[in-house]
Amino acid sequence: NLAELVQAKKDLWENSSHAITNLWSGDSFYELAARSQYTNQVANKASLLEMEANKLLSLERMVRAPYFARIDFSFAQGGNTEKIYIGRAGLMEGLQLYVYDWRSPIASVFYRFGLGEAYYDAPQGRISGQVGLKRQYEIANGALAYFFDADLQIMDEFLRKLLAQNASAKMKTIVETIQKDQDIIIRDLENDLLLVQGAAGSGKTAVALHRVAYLMYQGLKQRLAAQNILILSPTALFAQYISNVLPELGEDAAVTVTFDSVLAKLLPGRPIQSRNQQLEALLTNDDQDQARLLKSSLAFKASGQFKEILDRFCQDIPRKWLPFSDLDYDGQCISRRALLQAEVLARKTQPLALRLNRLEASVWEKVHARRPSRLKKLQAFAAQLEGHGLEAEALARLLSIAESAALRRQIHSFTRLDLLSLYKKLFGSLSYFQGLAQGIPLPPEIGDILKLTRDNLADSQLPYADGLALAYLHLKVYGPQPDLTIKQAVIDEAQDYYPLHFEILRLLFPKARYTILGDVQQTIEKAADLSLFLEIEKILAKEKAALITMNKSFRCTREILDFSRQFLPPAAEIESFSRQGAAPKIYSAPDQEGLDALIIQEIRSCQALGCQSIGLLCKTEQDARALAGRLQQLVDVSFGGSGTVTAIQGVLGLPIYMAKGLEFDAALLYRTDKGRYSTEADQKLLYIGCTRALHRLSLFYTGEISPLIRQTGGAHAKGGV
Numbered sequence: 001n002l003a004e005l006v007q008a009k010k011d012l013w014e015n016s017s018h019a020i021t022n023l024w025s026g027d028s029f030y031e032l033a034a035r036s037q038y039t040n041q042v043a044n045k046a047s048l049l050e051m052e053a054n055k056l057l058s059l060e061r062m063v064r065a066p067y068f069a070r071i072d073f074s075f076a077q078g079g080n081t082e083k084i085y086i087g088r089a090g091l092m093e094g095l096q097l098y099v100y101d102w103r104s105p106i107a108s109v110f111y112r113f114g115l116g117e118a119y120y121d122a123p124q125g126r127i128s129g130q131v132g133l134k135r136q137y138e139i140a141n142g143a144l145a146y147f148f149d150a151d152l153q154i155m156d157e158f159l160r161k162l163l164a165q166n167a168s169a170k171m172k173t174i175v176e177t178i179q180k181d182q183d184i185i186i187r188d189l190e191n192d193l194l195l196v197q198g199a200a201g202s203g204k205t206a207v208a209l210h211r212v213a214y215l216m217y218q219g220l221k222q223r224l225a226a227q228n229i230l231i232l233s234p235t236a237l238f239a240q241y242i243s244n245v246l247p248e249l250g251e252d253a254a255v256t257v258t259f260d261s262v263l264a265k266l267l268p269g270r271p272i273q274s275r276n277q278q279l280e281a282l283l284t285n286d287d288q289d290q291a292r293l294l295k296s297s298l299a300f301k302a303s304g305q306f307k308e309i310l311d312r313f314c315q316d317i318p319r320k321w322l323p324f325s326d327l328d329y330d331g332q333c334i335s336r337r338a339l340l341q342a343e344v345l346a347r348k349t350q351p352l353a354l355r356l357n358r359l360e361a362s363v364w365e366k367v368h369a370r371r372p373s374r375l376k377k378l379q380a381f382a383a384q385l386e387g388h389g390l391e392a393e394a395l396a397r398l399l400s401i402a403e404s405a406a407l408r409r410q411i412h413s414f415t416r417l418d419l420l421s422l423y424k425k426l427f428g429s430l431s432y433f434q435g436l437a438q439g440i441p442l443p444p445e446i447g448d449i450l451k452l453t454r455d456n457l458a459d460s461q462l463p464y465a466d467g468l469a470l471a472y473l474h475l476k477v478y479g480p481q482p483d484l485t486i487k488q489a490v491i492d493e494a495q496d497y498y499p500l501h502f503e504i505l506r507l508l509f510p511k512a513r514y515t516i517l518g519d520v521q522q523t524i525e526k527a528a529d530l531s532l533f534l535e536i537e538k539i540l541a542k543e544k545a546a547l548i549t550m551n552k553s554f555r556c557t558r559e560i561l562d563f564s565r566q567f568l569p570p571a572a573e574i575e576s577f578s579r580q581g582a583a584p585k586i587y588s589a590p591d592q593e594g595l596d597a598l599i600i601q602e603i604r605s606c607q608a609l610g611c612q613s614i615g616l617l618c619k620t621e622q623d624a625r626a627l628a629g630r631l632q633q634l635v636d637v638s639f640g641g642s643g644t645v646t647a648i649q650g651v652l653g654l655p656i657y658m659a660k661g662l663e664f665d666a667a668l669l670y671r672t673d674k675g676r677y678s679t680e681a682d683q684k685l686l687y688i689g690c691t692r693a694l695h696r697l698s699l700f701y702t703g704e705i706s707p708l709i710r711q712t713g714g715a716h717a718k719g720g721v
Contacts, residue, residue: 058089058250061088061089061250062087062088062091062099063142064139064140064141064142065087065088065139065140065142066085066087066091066099066139067085067086067087067099067137067139068086068087068088068136068137068138068139068175068176069085069086069110069134069135069136069137069150069176070083070084070085070086070133070134070135070137071083071084071086071109071110071131071133071134072084072131072132072133073106073109073129073130073132074129074130074132075127075128075129076127076128076129076130077127077128081132084100084106084107084109084110085098085099085100086099086100086101086102086104086107086110087099087100087101087102088101088102088173088175088248088249088250089250090104101217102175102178103213103214103217103218105120105121105122105123105127106120106122106127108120108121108183108187109131110134111178111179111180111182111183112180112183113131113134114131114134115131115132115133115134115151116130116131117129117130117131118130118131133149134149134150134151135147135148135149135150136148136150136155136158136176156577158177159177159554159577160577162176163554163555163577163579163694164579164695166610166611166612166613166665166694167612167613167648167663167664167665167694168648169612169613169647169649170240170241170242170244170245170647170648171206171209171241171242171244171245172206172244172245172248173206173245173248173249174203174206174207174210175210175249178207178210179203179552181548181550182203182207182210182550184548185207185208185211185548185550186207186210186211186214187211187214188211188546189218190544190546191513191542191544191545191546192513192514192542192544192545193513193516193536193537193540193542193544193546194513194514194515194516194545194546194548195494195516195518195533195536195537195545195546195547195548196515196516196517196518196547196548196549196550197518197519197520197530197533197547197548197549197550198517198518198519198549198550199519199521199550199551199552199553199573199574199575200519200521200522200553200555200556200564200574200687200688200691201553201554201555201556201561201663201691202550202551202553202554203550203554204517204519204550205242205492205661206245207550208490208492208515208517209231209242209245209246209490210245210249211490211515212229212231212251212254212488212490212515213245213246213249213250213251215229215488216229216246216251217251224487224488225252226246226251226252226253226254226255227255227485228485228486228487228488229254229255229486229487229488229489229490230254230255230256230257230486230488230489230490230512231254231255231256231257231489231490231492232257232258232259232262232489232490232491232492232505233256233257233258233492234258234492234493234496234660234661235258235276235658235660236258237640237646237658237662238492238660238661238662239256239257239258240646240647241647241648241661241662242256243256254490255486259275259497259501260272260274260275262471262504262508263467263468263471266471266474266475266504267467267470267471267474270420270462270467270470271460271461271462272461272462272464272467273461273462273463273464273467274464275464275496276621276641276655276657276658277464278298278463278464278465279524279525279655279657280620280621280622280655281294282294282295282525283619283620283655283657284620284622293445293448293449293452294452295525295526296443296445296449297449297452297453297465298464298465298498298525298526299443299498299526300442300443300446300449301449301465301466301468301469301500302465302468302469302498302499302500302501303498303499303500304499304500304503304539305437305440305441305442306469306500307472307499307500307503308440309426309433309436309437309440310469310472310473310476311476312436312437313426313436313473314352314473314476314477315348316436317352317417317422317477318341318344318345318352318355319341319345321422321425322341323413323414324337324338324340324341324414325337325410325413325414327340327363327407327410327411329366329367329370329374329403329407330370330373330374330377332370334363334366334367334370335363335366340359340363340414343355343359343362344356344359351476351477351478351479352417352476352477353417353477353478353479354478354479356414356415356416356417357415359415360411360412360415363411367404367407371400374400374403375397375400378395378396378399378400379392379393379396380392381396381399382395382396382399417477419470419473419474419477420457420462420470422473423457423466423469423470423473424454424457427450427453427454427457428454430446430447430450433446433450434446453466468498468500468501468504469500471504472500472503472504472507475504475507475508480507480508480510482507482508482509482510482511483508483509484510484511486509486511486512487512487513488512488514488515489505489509489512489513489514490514490515490516490517491505491514491515491516491517492517492518492661493517493518493519493522493660493661494516494517494518494532494533494536495518495519495520495522495523495528495532496518496523496524496660498526499535499539502535502536502539502540503539505540506539506540506541513542514540514542516533516536518533520532521568521569521572521684521687522660522684522687522688523684524657524681524684524685524688525681527680530547533547549573551573551574551575552574552575552576552577553574553575553576553577554577555663555691555693556576556690556691556693556694556697557580557581557582557694557695558576558577558578558579558580558581559580559581559582559583559584560581560584560690560691560693560697561574561691562576563583563584563690563697563711564687564690564691566708566709566710566711567683567684567686567687567690567708568687581696582695582696584690584697584698584699585602585697585698585699586672586698586699586700586701586705586709587602587698587699587700587701588700588701588702588705589700589702590702591702592702594702595670595671595700595701595702596627596630596631598700599616599627599631599668599670599700600631600634600635602666602668602698602700603635603651603668604635606665606666606696609696610665611665611666611696612649612650612665613649613650613652613664613665613666614650614651614652614664614665614666614667614668615648615652615654615659615662615664615666615667615668615692615693616628616631616637616651616652616653616654616668616670617654617655617656617659617667617668617669617670617692618653618654618655618656618669618670618671619656619670619671619676619677619682619685621641621655621658623670623671624639624640624641624653624654624655624670625639625641625653627653627670628653631651631653635651636650636651637650637651637652637653638650638651638652638653639652639653640653640654640658641653641654641655641658648662648663648664652664656669656688656689657685657688659688659689659692660688662692663692663693663694664692664693664694665694665696666693666694666695666696666697666698667689667690667692667693667696667697667698668698668699668700669686669689669690669697669698669700670700671700671701671702672686672699672700672701672705672706672709673701673702673703673704673705673706674703674704674705674706674707675703676706677706677709678706678707678708682706682708683708686706686708686709
């Protein structure tokens with residue numbers, strides 16, 4: 001208890017030394033041992049106290065809602081029937097289990113079967129039986145609100161009522177409504193690589209987080225701690241949005257990072273364009289030829305082909321780009337240039353930086369062996385000099401230090417690497433690049449890509465694509481120093497990543513199993529199809545892999561999803577959960593002032609209907625910032641691109657590319673006119689923007705509506721307010 005912890009800390013302070021200055025003395029060693037003894041007591045007491053606190057927190061949650069479901073299961077072996085109550089956490093007293101954790105094996109029966117024959121897989125094997133009752137409860141603040149016996153039709157109606165509620169400021173858990181196909185993903189333990197292609201609103205992110213909670217619950221062999229799990233989030237805002245899920249499920253939050261932060265850690269102190277900045281630069285570029293070149297450059301530099309070129313360049317660096325030179329010491333050549341280079345080239349399997357460090361160490365061994373004789377010569381030389389005011393021995397030491405410093409600078413000129421300078425040499429000439437890429441297909445505009453790269457690398461900020469390439473080069477040259485503590489990596493919005501992203505992840509987390517989620521219909525600057533997942537599987541090269549498709553959308557109403565389908569290719573498969581609502585509306589105005597007035601009117605209408613989160617979704621951050629700034633005088637609007645917003649609530653202005661994975665009660669798409677939305681990439685943006693809405697969708701434009709919008713929705717209003 002707390003009193004024991006306080007007493008242990010008091011004993012540590014009173015009975016052990018506060019300062020141990022000399023660890024090499026016997027007395028200090030015993031002082032250190034005594035301190036360690038008391039420290040261990042404090043740590044043990046603190047750990048027990050934390051466990052008790054977590055247990056109390058879990059029990060407090062259970063008092064409010066102890067369980068949400070019950071099944072009556074008759075076991076085939078033995079014939080006895082048990083009432084199985086299922087909750088967010090288990091409740092046990094002695095050997096009596098009153099409530100089963102939703103992650104327990106038998107709980108899968110609730111998610112996967114109706115009345116009748118059923119089974120579940122337990123550690124001792126498959127257990128078969130009969131479900132005689134399947135019941136669901138709504139318990140709030142310790143009081144039973146209602147319950148119903150759940151067949152498929154009633155369960156669907158219960159889910160519709162839940163989905164009809166307002167969006168929450170942060171993602172909610174879905175333990176009460178997990179679907180059969182979702183439960184299969186959550187409980188999968190067979191695959192080292194689980195790939196999920198999920199339509200917008202299919203719940204793939206929520207399923208992945210519940211899968212993390214399940215893995216943290218599973219037995220001693222597979223069980224993971226929070227520090228063993230990495231979640232790669234598309235944006236910091238999205239990371240905040242999902243941050244409550246694991247704690248609500250009774251687990252510690254896992255490590256959540258963005259790929260921008262991964263690059264910053266690999267290349268510290270080097271400013272790199274973020275992915276959002278890169279997208280903004282593409283979307284705001286009025287020069288279509290320049291925009292196409294930027295896309296082509298990114299696609300090429302993040303490709304598997306460019307990865308092969310970087311690998312070849314790593315091998316070429318010691319052959320062509322390191323200024324090896326003869327090394328002289330004590331009047332003799334101690335290492336010839338050709339031999340130094342040959343020594344580095346001989347160990348191709350080792351990272352280049354390690355080879356160079358070992359080369360430097362071997363050179364200094366030769367220097368140290370000759371140093372005594374060199375010092376004698378320097379002393380003799382110093383003794384002949386006059387007027388220096390120093391004894392010959394002291395002067396000889398100074399001369400030796402100066403010689404060593406000069407030799408060190410010469411050695412460092414080819415053993416210490418400036419990766420950015422070397423990377424620039426890769427793009428120095430088209431002939432060199434083509435020679436290095438022999439046999440590798442290059443884009444037809446490769447000459448323009450090389451020139452663009454040379455121009456961009458002259459700036460202080462690295463372009464996103466070059467930051468990615470330089471990070472990979474860093475890992476290859478210095479060795480990856482992998483994080484072996486990460487046993488499970490969850491990667492969301494995988495369609496936004498390129499082969500080079502996954503090559504970097506493979507090097508950083510070689511022991512991890514992966515859960516990778518994406519939707520090939522939600523790319524922006526590139527085209528993607530299901531072959532993306534095959535490429536990921538090839539790169540990560542895990543022993544067992546599976547691709548699962550989730551086509552049913554639970555987020556949008558049927559009317560909103562039907563409207564959004566017009567932005568998908570004809571072959572795209574997406575199924576609605578058939579929740580009905582208002583038809584999308586399209587508004588037009590003659591000018592920006594009139595459009596702003598219509599938007600304000602729609603915001604107030606949404607708020608009057610009880611909408612708690614309203615997304616003002618724009619094509620670019622530039623548009624979102626300007627719109628939020630103009631409307632702030634009349635309505636309370638936040639701008640979500642600044643990194644200061646931590647919850648999805650109120651009226652939030654965002655670029656569409658930052659709204660991926662988020663959901664709003666109402667989505668208002670700004671300026672859906674021909675001038676802003678006309679390309680294939682714009683079509684993907686419209687699809688992403690429209691599918692952010694749970695209940696209400698409105699589009700606003702001036703001038704001529706985008707030709708991509710062929711279906712006009714349930715209302716089409718013109719003019720001002």
